[in-house]
Amino acid sequence: MNRLALYFKLIRADKPIGILLLLWPTLIALWFAADGRPDPMLVLIFTLGTALMRSAGCAINDYADRDFDKHVKRTAERPLTSGKIAAWEALAVAAVLAAISFMLVLPLNTLTKQLSVAALIIAGSYPYFKRFFAIPQAYLGIAFGFGIPMAFAAVQNQVPPVAWWLLVANVFWAIAYDTEYAMVDRDDDVKIGIRTSAITFGRYDVAAVMLCYGIALAIDLACGWALGLRWWFVAGVAVAAGMALYHYTLIRERDRMRCFAAFRHNNWLGAALFGGVALDYAFR
Numbered sequence: 524m525n526r527l528a529l530y531f532k533l534i535r536a537d538k539p540i541g542i543l544l545l546l547w548p549t550l551i552a553l554w555f556a557a558d559g560r561p562d563p564m565l566v567l568i569f570t571l572g573t574a575l576m577r578s579a580g581c582a583i584n585d586y587a588d589r590d591f592d593k594h595v596k597r598t599a600e601r602p603l604t605s606g607k608i609a610a611w612e613a614l615a616v617a618a619v620l621a622a623i624s625f626m627l628v629l630p631l632n633t634l635t636k637q638l639s640v641a642a643l644i645i646a647g648s649y650p651y652f653k654r655f656f657a658i659p660q661a662y663l664g665i666a667f668g669f670g671i672p673m674a675f676a677a678v679q680n681q682v683p684p685v686a687w688w689l690l691v692a693n694v695f696w697a698i699a700y701d702t703e704y705a706m707v708d709r710d711d712d713v714k715i716g717i718r719t720s721a722i723t724f725g726r727y728d729v730a731a732v733m734l735c736y737g738i739a740l741a742i743d744l745a746c747g748w749a750l751g752l753r754w755w756f757v758a759g760v761a762v763a764a765g766m767a768l769y770h771y772t773l774i775r776e777r778d779r780m781r782c783f784a785a786f787r788h789n790n791w792l793g794a795a796l797f798g799g800v801a802l803d804y805a806f807r
Contacts, residue, residue: 529602530616533585534578540787541581544700545573547793548693549670551800552686555750556678559804565677568627572639573670575624580646580666582617586610587650634676642669657723660705664697665690685746692742699735699767700789702728703774706782729775736767743796752803759799766792 535541549569553561585603589610602608621643628639645666652659668690675686698720705721706728724731740760747756766788773785 526608529608530612533582533602533608533613533616534620535581536578540790542574542577543790544697544793545577545667545670546570547790547797548668548689548696549573549674551797552671552674552689553678554797554800554804555685555689555746556675559801559807561678565674568631569670569674569677572624572627575620575627576642576646579617579620579624580649582613582620583647584650586613586617589613628673628677631677632680634680634682635673638669638673638676638682642666642673645669655718657718658698658720659718660698660701660720661694663701664694667697668693685749688742688746692739692746695735695739695742696789699732699739700786702732702735703770703782703786703789706774706777707779707786729771729777732774733767733771736764736770740764740767747800747803752800755803755806756799759795759797759802762795762799763792766795 531537550566553566553569557565585601589603603610603613625639625643628636645662646669649659649662649666652662656662671690671693672682672686675682702720702724705719709719709721720731721728740763744757744760747760770785770788773781773788
C-alpha cells in the first residue's frame with residue numbers, strides 16, 4: 524500500500540462519520556448565528572475546516588494511542604499501530620492539516636482566529652484525557668463542538684450565551700454517542716487501563732446514554748425556541764428523539780456490533796436536527 528493510501532486511512536478519510544458528527548452542530552450554529560442566512564463563503568470555510576481538523580485529530584489520536592491500539596481488536600491494524608508508517612509521519616500529517624485549517628480562518632475576525640487556537644489545543648490534548656479522566660467523552664464533546672462558538676464569533680463577532688448552551692448540549696450528545704462507541708471496546712479498554720464513559724457508567728451505561736440524549740435534545744429545543752424557531756424545528760427535534768429511542772433498541776443488549784451501529788446512526792440524528800433548523804428558517 525502506498526504512502527498516500529496509508530495517510531488516507533490514518534486520517535479516517537474512508538470513514539466520514541466523524542466529520543459529520545462535527546459538521547452538523549457547526550452548521551446549526553451558523554444558521555442560528557446568521558438568522559438562517561449564513562454567508563456561503565462562511566459555510567464553505569467551516570465545512571472544509573471541520574473536515575481538516577477532524578482528520579488532524581485522528582492523526583494525533585493515533586499517535587497518542589499507538590502503544591494502546593495494538594491491544595484493541597478494532598484498532599490493531601491501523602497504519603501507525605501496525606508499523607506501516609512512523610510516528611513522526613502521523614505528527615507531520617496532523618501539523619500540515621492543522622496549518623491548512625488555520626489558513627482558512629485567516630480572513631475572518633480576530634475573535635474567530637483566537638477561538639481557532641483554543642480549538643486546536645483542545646483537539647490536540649483530548650487523546651491524553653483518556654489516561655486519567657473518568658468520562659473523556661465530555662472533553663470530546665467540547666472538542667467536537669468548538670465550531671459552535673467559532674461560528675457565532677465569525678458571524679456576530681461575539682459569542683452569546685446561547686452558543687455556550689449549544690456547546691453544553693453537544694457535550695451531552697457526544698457522551699451519548701461516544702459511550703455507544705466505547706461499549707464496543709469496553710473489554711479491551713479494561714485490560715489496557717484506558718478510561719471511558721462505558722467503563723465509568725458500568726451497568727448504568729444504557730441509562731446514562733439515554734439520559735444524555737434527553738438532556739442534549741432538551742437544551743437544543745430550548746435554544747431554538749428562544750431564538751424564535753417553531754414547528755419545523757420542533758419536528759426536527761422530535762425526529763431526533765425518535766432516533767434516540769431507536770438507539771435504545773440497539774444498545775440495550777450491549778451487543779458490540781449493534782452498539783457500533785447505534786453510534787454510526789448518530790449522523791442521521793444530527794442531520795434531523797439541522798434539517799429542522801434549516802426548514803424552519805426557509806419557511807418563515
